[in-house]
Amino acid sequence: MTWNWVWKRAKYRHGNVSPLRGAPPRPRTKTYSAQTGYVYQYAYKGFRSFETGTEFVFEVTQNRTSPLTVTVALQQTALSECAASIGREILSAERYAIAKMTLFAAFDRTEDPKDFEKPLVPDAQSMIEHLRTLGRI
Numbered sequence: 540m541t542w543n544w545v546w547k548r549a550k551y552r553h554g555n556v557s558p559l560r561g562a563p564p565r566p567r568t569k570t571y572s573a574q575t576g577y578v579y580q581y582a583y584k585g586f587r588s589f590e591t592g593t594e595f596v597f598e599v600t601q602n603r604t605s606p607l608t609v610t611v612a613l614q615q616t617a618l619s620e621c622a623a624s625i626g627r628e629i630l631s632a633e634r635y636a637i638a639k640m641t642l643f644a645a646f647d648r649t650e651d652p653k654d655f656e657k658p659l660v661p662d663a664q665s666m667i668e669h670l671r672t673l674g675r676i
Contacts, residue, residue: 559585559596566598573646577601581642584608586635591615594658595638601652609645611638612658613666620663625676629666633675637661640669 562585571579580603584596592614599609613634622629629637641661645654661669670676 557587559587561586571643571646573643575647575650577646577650579646581609583639586638592618593634595635597642599642599655604652607652607655609642609655610658611641612660613638614660617661617663617666621666621670624663624667625670629670633670633673636673636675637666637669640672641665 562583566582566584568580568582571581573579579599579601581597581599584598586593586595588594592612595611595613597609597611598606600606618629618634641659644665645659649655667676
């Protein structure tokens with residue numbers, strides 16, 4: 540019981556950040572071998588919704604070094620533009636897939652973990668490309 544209290548307290552210590560939702564009870568660590576030659580381990584921690592979009596949160600390590608939190612922010616304007624382009628609404632599972640593909644694309648193009656300090660924000664064209672890669676359009 541004590542650990543649960545400590546976890547809840549740590550979760551809210553940064554102010555008005557809403558709690559993450561949708562994470563598996565026991566996050567699985569997965570591996571991705573990037574085109575840069577680095578091997579990343581990542582675990583999905585959950586998502587939170589805002590008026591301006593949705594933020595997906597991953598815990599990432601590069602070559603088993605210290606973990607860092609990487610966020611992928613899907614802006615509502617880009618989601619709306621993407622939905623208008625493909626002629627239908629973007630499903631929640633597709634939003635997660637877009638976030639994950641955006642994370643992989645960032646792994647493939649960067650070698651410096653400091654590039655992950657700011658949220659990764661895909662534009663509508665990137666979202667469409669990710670959906671096309673996944674065979675969803």
